[in-house]
Amino acid sequence: MKKTTISFIIVCSFLILFILALAGCENKSNRSTENQPTETKKEAVEPTIIETDWADYFDGINGAAVIYEPTKNSYQIYNQKLALTQRSPCSTFKIISSLIALENGIIDPDHSTRTWSGEIF
Numbered sequence: 001m002k003k004t005t006i007s008f009i010i011v012c013s014f015l016i017l018f019i020l021a022l023a024g025c026e027n028k029s030n031r032s033t034e035n036q037p038t039e040t041k042k043e044a045v046e047p048t049i050i051e052t053d054w055a056d057y058f059d060g061i062n063g064a065a066v067i068y069e070p071t072k073n074s075y076q077i078y079n080q081k082l083a084l085t086q087r088s089p090c091s092t093f094k095i096i097s098s099l100i101a102l103e104n105g106i107i108d109p110d111h112s113t114r115t116w117s118g119e120i121f
Contacts, residue, residue, distance in 0.1 A: 048074035 047068075054065060055078075064083035067076045077083050101107045 045073060048072070049080075050074060050076050051080060052076045052078050054078040 058078075062079075062082070064079040065077070066083050068074070069076070098107070102109060
């Protein structure tokens with residue numbers, strides 16, 4: 001075969017693939033919805049919120065706690081006003097990140113300790 005024939009076949013093949021790719025990207029919202037089963041939408045059920053008094057566990061400390069029970073779709077909340085206050089997680093993520101790193105062997109506990117300088121911030 002001549003080089004021009006091979007080039008022509010390659011160009012035509014790419015053109016056909018390109019057209020097929022575009023055909024697969026058609027706007028599906030324009031399709032007719034006739035003869036398609038209608039889906040039943042489940043209404044979102046609001047979770048039950050139970051305010052609890054766990055003051056004895058907090059022993060005078062100003063704090064909040066939220067426990068979610070997925071089987072009952074309910075929240076038990078202590079100090080709801082404080083629990084709904086949005087704050088940055090700050091150093092609490094350091095604990096989780098450190099545990100994940102230790103568990104996956106990313107950090108070696110024998111070579112990852114840092115001594116505290118004694119500086120009070």
